[in-house]
Amino acid sequence: MKARAAQTQRRTRIQETNEEKILEAALEIFSARGFHGATLDEVADAAGMSKPNLLYYFRTKEAIHRRLIERVLDTWLDPLRAFDAAGDPMAEIRSYIRRKIEMARDFPRESRLFASEVLQGAPRILDELKGPLKELVDAKAEVIRQWQRRGKLVKCDPYHLIFSIWATTQHYADFDAQIQAVLGEKNSGEGRFEDAARFLDQLFSSGLKAADPQ
């Protein structure tokens, strides 16, 4: 017994709160500096503890990162899971876009952490992408195809439709520095997310409702 921390089930309240503090700090640092750019000293400092103490809860830097990105990937896919075949296609899609924009606004660090990982070839989560993610997307693409077969949605590649929604929404978190630079200081509030939501709603609404021009 006396198993090392984080191996057996969560035992003490100290463990739970300290692991949470570490993950919160690590999210802050990793998302801002990237995995390699972040140092454990920084993370430990942000978590309000010493580095050896941090390493008491997570044995390696990678272990922190792994736990962090697992959690992010999971919550990140919730909106897509909500995609309902029984619902109205345009309502489902518009609702999905709105949710994703809200997540970009409310959880930009999570988005950037994920983007940073994928950008470098997703070395630590490739299996997750090829497995659970692919299965979920395959299923939802089939839902979209059904809608299209029944004439309830304009025909188009369902995979690239999903990709375009991911791209346009996450862009506002991942490329925030560029967007704020271009829009200038006057737009420094959260207005850009409102404007983005309005624009994307318009683009996808009319873009997917209209008859296929091909």
Add this chain to the structure above:
Amino acid sequence: MKARAAQTQRRTRIQETNEEKILEAALEIFSARGFHGATLDEVADAAGMSKPNLLYYFRTKEAIHRRLIERVLDTWLDPLRAFDAAGDPMAEIRSYIRRKIEMARDFPRESRLFASEVLQGAPRILDELKGPLKELVDAKAEVIRQWQRRGKLVKCDPYHLIFSIWATTQHYADFDAQIQAVLGEKNSGEGRFEDAARFLDQLFSSGLKAADPQ
């Protein structure tokens, strides 16, 4: 005289070819591992020279990165510069999208290098973004507004229109690992770029042609 390498005008052919070899190698490594994740030993190795020899041509790691990203940012904006107020709005926009998709296909490393920098807050190029980039986008947004005022294009926020084009096209370079994981091995050729081009053309064509539903 005897100025250090790369200070005065390009003198010898050796300098020119070696700097080119270094930049090519650095693009490969930096885009794959990020600035912090890349090491000078790796870059020097990929360039086929020793580290001190590499540092004879670029005094610091940052100097390499700076030169690299300056060049990328410049060529990256060429398609946007080609935006012509005199041309047909939809033709201009569709042509812009096609070019950007081609760049994502042909220059993914450049796209990723840029994305990696912006993702971390663009610490090394914020001035470039707030200056030249913003001015260019401002000018092109005004072109779009003119088209809209003359009834040649559906009304929408021109800035977010540009953002959505950047997002959807660069996504195919930056998130390639995810896209290939989702599409599976059968789609491992370059077909996904063709499919993406077709989808985006359809989305933006009908999405911008249709009457404003608001």
Add this chain to the structure above:
DNA sequence: CAATAATTTTACCGATTGGTAAAGATTGCA
């Protein structure tokens, strides 16, 4: 062909970083 300038190699170095050993402090519980 000297001689001078440009390039490359060899041998290092100080700082940082992820991680460890082990003693000390605290907590939980019988």
Add this chain to the structure above:
DNA sequence: TGCAATCTTTACCAATCGGTAAAATTATTG
């Protein structure tokens, strides 16, 4: 209360990394 388990701190280390000094080599030029 006392003891065992958990948690924290102090002191440290080996490896890596960006960068330098200076000698050795190659190219250029008068």
